[in-house]
Amino acid sequence: MSSSGTETDSLASRQSKKPKYSKFTQQELPAWKPLYTPGIVIGAFSLIGIVFIPIGLASMAASQEVVELVDKYDVECVTASDKVGFIQDAKTNKACTRTITVPKPMKGPIQVYYQLENFYQNHRRYVKSRSDKQLRDNESASVIKTCEPEGTSEGGAPIVPCGLIAWSLFNDTYTFSVNKKAVQVNKKNIAWGSDRSSKFGSDVFPSNFQKGGLIGGGQLNEKLPLSEQEDLIVWMRTAALPTFRKLYGRIETDIMASDEITVVIQNNYNTYSFGGAKALVLSTTSWIGGKNNFIGCAYVATGSISLLVALAFVVLNVVKPRTLGDPSYLSWNKENPDYLH
DSSP states (O other), rough: HHHHHHHHHHHHHHHOOOOOOOTTTTTTTTOOOOOOHHHHHHHHHHHHHHHHHHHHHHHHHEEEOOOEEEEEETTTOOOSSSHHHHHHHHTTTTTEEEEESSOOOBOEEEEEOOOOOOOTTOOOOOOOOOOOOHHHHGGGTTGGGGGGTTOOOSSOOOBOOSSSHHTTTOOOOEEHHHHHHHOBBTTTSSHHHHHHIISSSSSSOOBBBTOSOOOOOOOOOOTOOOOGOHHHHHHSSSSSSSSSEEEEEEEOOOTTOOOOEEEEEEEOOOOOTTOOOOEEEHHHHHHTBSSOHHHHHHHHHHHHHHHHHHHHHHHHHHHHHOOOOOHHHHHHHHSSSSOOO
């Protein structure tokens, strides 16, 4: 009987799914379990407020130093009532001259951006319409499965670069002069270095691009590899929101207050057919980047709320204090907890 009972117990233990006891499986490893006493809670909220408010004020001050000029030109640069027909007519002269007066000194380098509105680069079909293998490797020119409807030309040859993103490349151009003196725009290193070296091949050259029945946006230089065509690389990094800015170039010289910037714009890009808008943006930078009041306001608001909460806990603790229990009765502070017996 004893032997049979032992065998039954052994068989039951083998069939049991209960894990072998260990402090790891039973979550009994040493851990820091803080007690949220009034002093700790008040101190934590006060520390957050003391740290966040100065950071927020410094960010707001840096943002106020940034000089930003925004010129929306999409309406003024089209004289015809039929804006779509005007922009699609290849024979129409689309040059447009704009004058901007600088209100404050702008220290170089001055960032030149183009801004688009109501353009959903985050649309699922638009984002997927590209071939990363084709962009990286010359031998993958025929990998165009994900590029529809801009995968092949009318003759059936693969388009490089293929897809809707490349096809809709922004193609407005800007020529600048300050006080009637021409100013060059530096378009080198406007794209991320990692994109140039890793995502776009130095042996991949454009072919059959914008040669279909419907022309989308800008053209590409077929003699330059994709890794050197930085306008394309910047455009191919799709934006998350329908209103976005992309870097066009940099003006390396300083511009003084009251100077007049004359911009000759070639208004080629069609934003009129989908109700979009476009603007030219000139901006200086600070240690937080461009003009951005949200970051500073968010830090100040979070810090202020934390200080108010800390003050509320102080008042509550003074007016209606609560006796703290003995921590030694907590289960994790007992040497022999009852549930182990």
